Amino acid sequence: MTEANSTPRNSPILVCGAHRTGTTWVGKMLSASGETGYISEPLNVLHRPGIYNTPTRFWYTYICAENEAEYLPGLQKTLQFKYHALDEARSLRSFKDLGRMGRDWSSFLHARARNLRPLLKDPFAVFSSPWFATRLGCQVVITIRHPAAFVSSLKRLEWPFQLQDLLDQPLLMQDWLEPFRPEIEQVASDPSDAIGQNSLLWRLVYSVVENLLASRPDFILVRHEDLSLDPLEGFGALYAGLGLAYTEEARRKVRSSTNSENPGELKRSSAHAVRLDSRANLDNWKRRLSAAEIGRIRQITEETALHFYSDLSWN
Numbered sequence: 671m672t673e674a675n676s677t678p679r680n681s682p683i684l685v686c687g688a689h690r691t692g693t694t695w696v697g698k699m700l701s702a703s704g705e706t707g708y709i710s711e712p713l714n715v716l717h718r719p720g721i722y723n724t725p726t727r728f729w730y731t732y733i734c735a736e737n738e739a740e741y742l743p744g745l746q747k748t749l750q751f752k753y754h755a756l757d758e759a760r761s762l763r764s765f766k767d768l769g770r771m772g773r774d775w776s777s778f779l780h781a782r783a784r785n786l787r788p789l790l791k792d793p794f795a796v797f798s799s800p801w802f803a804t805r806l807g808c809q810v811v812i813t814i815r816h817p818a819a820f821v822s823s824l825k826r827l828e829w830p831f832q833l834q835d836l837l838d839q840p841l842l843m844q845d846w847l848e849p850f851r852p853e854i855e856q857v858a859s860d861p862s863d864a865i866g867q868n869s870l871l872w873r874l875v876y877s878v879v880e881n882l883l884a885s886r887p888d889f890i891l892v893r894h895e896d897l898s899l900d901p902l903e904g905f906g907a908l909y910a911g912l913g914l915a916y917t918e919e920a921r922r923k924v925r926s927s928t929n930s931e932n933p934g935e936l937k938r939s940s941a942h943a944v945r946l947d948s949r950a951n952l953d954n955w956k957r958r959l960s961a962a963e964i965g966r967i968r969q970i971t972e973e974t975a976l977h978f979y980s981d982l983s984w985n
Contacts, residue, residue: 682749682788683912684802687813688875689793690823692894695927696813697791699905702923703915706789707781712748713794720758720774722748726794728835730875732842733798738805749788749806753778796875797842799889800882809912810886812879815894816979817872817971818964822955824868831871833858846878865963869970877974893978898948901928 683706685697694710701708712722713731724744733741747754753775762768781788793813795802802808815823824831833854836847843851854874857866883889890911897904905924909916928948959967968975968984 680787682790682802682806682808683811684795684799684808685789685791685811685813686793686796686799687879688796688815688820688872690820690827690829691793691813691815692897693791693793693813696811696892696897696908697789699901699920699924699927700811700908700912700914701789702920703909703917704919705787705914707751707777707784707786709748709751709788709790711792711794712745712790713792713798718758718770718774719761720754720771721778723754723757728839729831730794730797730836730842732839732845733795733801734841734845735801735805736841738801742805745806749790751778751782751786751788797846797878800886803886803888810889811908811912812882812889812891813894814876814879814891814978816955816983817869817975818959818967818984819894819952819955820872821865821868821963821967822958825864826958830861830864831867832861833867833870836874846881847874850874850877865966866970869967873971873974876978880974880977895952895983898928898952901925901948 683700685693685700687693697708697710700706709721711717713726715726715729717726722744724741731741755771755775758771758775762771780786790802790808796812799808799810799812803810836842837851837854837858847854850870850873853870857863857870860866879891883891890908892904892908901924902921905920906916909920914920956964964984
């Protein structure tokens with residue numbers, strides 16, 4: 671885990687990284703002490719307008735100085751816990767939506783009343799993380815997970831990723847991904863190749879992250895595997911790096927979310943749950959993936975993965 675520099679204790683926190691790398695778990699655990707107000711995925715294409723009332727057209731939307739006018743006002747209101755009740759009410763389609771509205775509105779009211787520190791959990795903000803840090807003053811936490819575990823999780827959930835969403839963002843391609851264009855276009859041409867698409871997505875995200883860490887020593891990188899092996903110590907270091915109080919209640923929730931009495935694998939219908947036997951979950955990818963699949967994932971990702979994971983991690 672890289673260490674954060676000194677930052678104001680009331681600054682917003684952004685937890686990002688590729689989806690299915692533990693951002694929800696990390697975000698929830700960092701909210702366990704009661705100092706932060708949890709905000710879920712404003713840049714998710716399917717986000718609720720009550721939380722963030724600006725439409726998001728692309729997965730992994732890239733925000734920078736050139737296009738910030740479209741996104742900045744809405745994100746500033748979100749960080750102020752201003753809930754857009756009217757916009758949300760217009761979007762309601764079911765009693766489930768109504769229940770979610772009640773939960774989110776109550777959460778925002780509570781956070782505003784207690785002047786809580788905003789905690790944005792949004793994997794889809796990873797490419798935009800420098801902008802969040804510079805423009806919105808966020809402390810940035812980036813999660814990473816072994817590429818085989820990442821691809822295995824998406825395969826199990828049958829969650830494909832359309833790389834076209836990256837190609838359709840000229841500023842993202844210009845600033846970060848242009849060297850990968852031929853490879854992206856080749857893999858994107860076969861929508862049925864989930865292994866190829868998700869492996870390449872991992873490589874793209876963490877190639878950018880590698881560059882970010884070199885220029886932003888204040889960004890905190892945390893490996894999903896390290897947190898899984900020693901969650902109490904890992905989250906303790908994360909709390910310290912963010913200037914949060916690692917209270918006994920926070921420790922209790924970390925223990926509860928990771929102990930051996932929890933299931934070793936989540937049901938597909940509970941993909942975002944955070945109660946799991948963290949150690950047992952580490953090797954699930956080894957039985958889900960064939961040797962050929964593992965070999966292909968390694969071939970696509972290894973140039974970047976070697977900066978984060980050893981050869982032994984593939985065994």
